């Protein structure tokens with residue numbers, strides 16, 4: 652892919668990063684966003700707040716995780732992104748953030764059960780919790796990839812949440828919904844705990860989603 656062809660993706664990564672800030676999914680420099688390239692990936696740089704990102708600041712990594720000459724340092728979490736692209740051919744975009752309510756649940760060791768039908772946005776009847784591993788490590792990348800098996804979203808113990816999807820827009824929308832579900836679940840726990848939907852009820856939700864919208 653030539654640099655010209657990467658430009659729209661670079662612009663979208665900046666837009667998604669800034670939208671995460673505006674929508675309260677992130678504070679400071681904690682979130683990161685990436686998109687798949689045919690021969691590597693584009694990922695947000697380390698330590699740059701979303702308002703200061705430019706398309707040129709987005710870091711291109713090759714298939715071995717090497718940055719282009721002169722590039723900024725990639726996000727410390729780049730291995731999580733690269734690991735997902737290697738394992739999940741249905742994912743072309745990954746969004747990771749420390750959104751408040753998802754992180755509260757992740758710190759309390761609580762995955763999100765089927766307490767609301769929109770939990771299905773993560774692709775399963777539960778938004779699972781990946782075990783704690785040190786940030787930036789291959790071990791965390793592995794734990795996240797395993798927790799995402801068969802779905803699109805998971806919480807990360809004592810850390811945050813991560814979403815992979817076919818497009819950047821979908822990944823952002825799912826991350827936003829995961830945060831909303833986390834906030835509502837947290838609220839329901841505070842007043843005695845939610846009623847949980849059973850397997851048949853969730854199967855009906857997935858069937859309904861298949862016929863919903865414009866076939867997608």
Ligand SMILES: [Zn+2]
Pocket residue numbers: 681728747748749786810811
């Ligand atoms: Zn993080």
